[in-house]
Amino acid sequence: MSFTSRNEAAAALDPNPFWTLHEILKAGRWIDLSHTADESSPLWSGFTKMSRSCLFNLDQHGFQAHVFTHVGQWGTHVDPPSHFHGDLRTLDQLEVREQLLPLVVIDIHAKVEHDADYTVSMDDIREWELRNNAIPRGAFVALRTDWSKRWPDHASMQNLDAEGVSHTPGWSKEVIDYLFDVCGATACGHETLDTDPGSATSRSDFSLEGLVLSKNRYQIELLANLCELPEAGALVVVAFPKVADATGFPARAFAIAPA
Template sequence: MGSTTATEILASLGTNPFWTLHEILKTGRWVDLSHTADESTPLWSKFTKMSRSTLFNLEEHGFQAHVFTHVGQWGTHVDPPSHFHGDLRSLDQLAVREQFLPLVVIDIHAKVAANPDYTVSMDDVKDWELRNGAIPRGAFVALRTDWSKRWPDHVSMMNLDADGVSHTPGWSREVIDYLFDSRDATACGHETLDTDPGAATSRSDFSLETLVLSKDRYQVELLANLSDVPEAGGVVVVAFPKVAGATGFPARVFAIAPL
């Protein structure tokens, strides 16, 4: 006998199955995973800060409209593959099916508190799988470091030493390969400014970000509030404009998790 299809499962929920599904999701915990961004938002030192100007105002025109100037990698943002690889997909080429995903949170915040240079290990991932089962295919895998609690203090986010070396946590090559090659993850995300740990970015080494995007997958940087979602069982929505050829853009990311 064949397995039950998603349509059959939803049909069993009522006469308007997708509306019923929405009612079910509404009973969960909705958590905003995006920072509020403005002119003082922390960003990579080589990028210019955001600016805005008023094009129309209420007093003269009866409505408001602003012009915003900012780099694509501003605030909580999406990096599509084309950010580092011009022959791979740009933002508008990411499918909407890639924007609503199972959420996996790998929690290393206690290890980061003891060592800000900590990078996630395969032991961390295997421990997650021992507790929760295999990482589901197509997941969005988020790295919880609690670094977002330093926001919006740019100095604290960078955590430079006397020699100008940044001490921030990050991903590791073996974990990235495992998540995308063995577990077929759709995307990953983190709370820091970069995929690579600060010790690497301080010498302009962005090899891990290059690796993620080379797999034709996307990532989200500067996530917030990962401490408010469970390590398993939630889903994530990654929303962003469909800008032709964009190599990055601010995103509104949120999770829906069991109560």
Template sequence: MSLRILAIATTAALLPLFNVTANAAEPGLWKVYDSLKNQKWVDLTHSYNEQIPHWKGFEAAERKTLYTIDKDGFQVDLYTHVGQWGTHVDPPAHFHKGLRTIDQIPVKEQLLPLVVLDIHTQVEKNPDYTVTLDDVKAWEKRHGAIPAGAFVALRSDWSKRWPDQEKIQNVDAKGVAHYPGWSKEVLVYLYETRKITASGHETTDTDPGLATTKDDYSLESYILGKDHYQIELLANLDQLPEAGALAVVSFPKIEKGTGFPARVFAILP
């Protein structure tokens, strides 16, 4: 056998071991991307500025220009804000020392099946409405069991009050805030029975206004205490289907971070 024939035979024998073909490399996930890029993408994030609605205990943020070089179009700004500013992530360490900080949340927890629980019609009639287990069971009757690992967003349409701080807080003459929220029975079901990864909402708080007026944040503490993260002040949930979309939840990898503005978007089926 000639050396040339031996080389050809050896190459043919080895190709299966390296999982390649003689014609072309495998495309990997590019075909998946080609499919996704043709879908509708929806931004679920409010734009950042220094006066946007925020939790009642925070002062406004600041921004100032440090350097400019006009001929080059160069500009550097300094931003000063609390971690929980605008659409933002709350990692477990936000409420529970020793649990995960932002940098400890793996990227595999940032691309998730998206479930939308829609309570906006109930909220129109009652701003103090909290999602019930019946609401969740009705969703599952329509779409099947909420998938493990999902991101569950609570649609109340409260984000349509943006960017008015007073309308977002909705405080009456007696100082009582009136805005919707989660309920303990629903959160326990989602996190402990359905094993979801994370949740989010359009209001400044997980807990409804009637609770936060009394400085009761027990529902937020529950989620974070289970070592899960959440997203607050979501936008455009009214543009999403109840089931079938994907959520992409991104935020800077702040070492030992206890909260930071996030960029969240959905890819629709």
């Protein structure tokens, strides 16, 4: 009996195959892809920093409860299509099937080390596919630049020059179109504050973020720890509250990779 047929036979006898799957996943490496965020965390210059106040405390009330005030795009966060396009899906309209996905990591960190303005190219994608075969349909595609290692230093994340121009890596139009229109990706993510490179955002050009969201897909910004992942073979889980009509919210993302 072949290995495959033995597995099929075992699965047929298993009354709880999803519990068995959980045991398999537990044996993998679980990697947190979200930053810990607080009142001093980096965020887009147009947003106000998070604040919190204590509504109930242990000494007086026997329990604790805090009120948090923050923009939706705070810390590691999800941008649904409605963030840029009011006629497209809001946060609560994203389906749970879109939150557990095959994870593709496009690694350009070595190129970014030599050119902070580097944007991912179709050559980078083709090289990934030569090593790993086609990008799977429905994948979450993450752009590894190692920019997350600059967190939580806001100045380092922005990387401004003497003229106030930001120098950060980013996506490119041809790659975004290919991933979503040809490969059928479900979502994308990156380690920087923005989808667009800093040279574009410095002149208030957020067209690539608008492009991603125009495809009725979501993105995750300010991912962490992509350096700990294989470029193929892992799964990603992206969790966030189901807030009605929300145009963004902090997210907890994590990956499960082979041990």
